[in-house]
Amino acid sequence: MDTMLHISTLHYMVLSAALFLLGVIGVLTRRNVVIVLMSIELILNAVNLNLVAFSHYWQGIQGPNALHGQVFAIFVITDAAAEAAVGLGILIAFFRNKETINVDEVNLLKW
Amino acid sequence: MNPPVATPFFFYLLSGTMLIGGILVITRRNAVHSALALIAALLAQAGLYLMLYAPFVAGVQIILYAGGIMVLFLFVIMLVNLERSQKERQFNKQWLVGIAAAGALGGLFITIYTKGKGIFPDRAMSAAVLSDLELNNTQKVGVLLYGQYMFAFEIASLLLLVAIIGAVVMAKKRI
Numbered sequence: 001m002d003t004m005l006h007i008s009t010l011h012y013m014v015l016s017a018a019l020f021l022l023g024v025i026g027v028l029t030r031r032n033v034v035i036v037l038m039s040i041e042l043i044l045n046a047v048n049l050n051l052v053a054f055s056h057y058w059q060g061i062q063g064p065n066a067l068h069g070q071v072f073a074i075f076v077i078t079d080a081a082a083e084a085a086v087g088l089g090i091l092i093a094f095f096r097n098k099e100t101i102n103v104d105e106v107n108l109l110k111w
Numbered sequence: 112m113n114p115p116v117a118t119p120f121f122f123y124l125l126s127g128t129m130l131i132g133g134i135l136v137i138t139r140r141n142a143v144h145s146a147l148a149l150i151a152a153l154l155a156q157a158g159l160y161l162m163l164y165a166p167f168v169a170g171v172q173i174i175l176y177a178g179g180i181m182v183l184f185l186f187v188i189m190l191v192n193l194e195r196s197q198k199e200r201q202f203n204k205q206w207l208v209g210i211a212a213a214g215a216l217g218g219l220f221i222t223i224y225t226k227g228k229g230i231f232p233d234r235a236m237s238a239a240v241l242s243d244l245e246l247n248n249t250q251k252v253g254v255l256l257y258g259q260y261m262f263a264f265e266i267a268s269l270l271l272l273v274a275i276i277g278a279v280v281m282a283k284k285r286i
Contacts, residue, residue, distance in 0.1 A: 007122045008233045015126045017220040026137035028209025029202045034142045056163045060236050064244050070168050071255050078267045082274035084180045088187045089281030095191045104203045
């Protein structure tokens, strides 16, 4: 089959890798903590997309009951919710103390 | 037999939306615009889940991400004062090193995916199998979640409890 006309697992993997890279660039280069946290959400979503795509692939081998990837994706979403709540709590505490939300001004532990 | 809904057109449309949304998230100056772009990307991802015959995960994605986490993000953006940080420079001093590291990671991905293409041979599923996949998806996920993954599920509930307590402790002025 033509690669443009048929969507395989590899298509989803490439899309997921591109999103992961966008998230990594956001985490490494942005100064705004809120946008760094959003980039982490992008990374987690890229992983989730991979998990669900592999789950679909695995269903083709093991039958329709093999949904382990989707269950794992739900656990990752739970983790993302917990991480966002705690991260934004830390952000509010930090903003109250230093009146800034730039990551490179978080240097109290720097020697 | 109905033709499958998951046409290549929708895959490229949704993945294009996701990529543009992701680029907007990491380049916008205003954090509210970034949050809106992220919502668009997350909704497009829910569409991709539907194409992968995962309707339950798609619903969870919309309710939890677009409905819950993004509201939390917008709430915090409104709470902290962003006027000052919008006038400053948006990228830190190590941005060149950061992009170089991300480029190295991208090179790694490209190498692996071009060399390992054969590891995942394409298995085109028949339309009968595909229509079977979307039947009782939620029920099957629930059986796995409360059966085989019971212990992990309980640990996740504990994690959420710890996150609730942690968020309150962090955000409260005086304990």
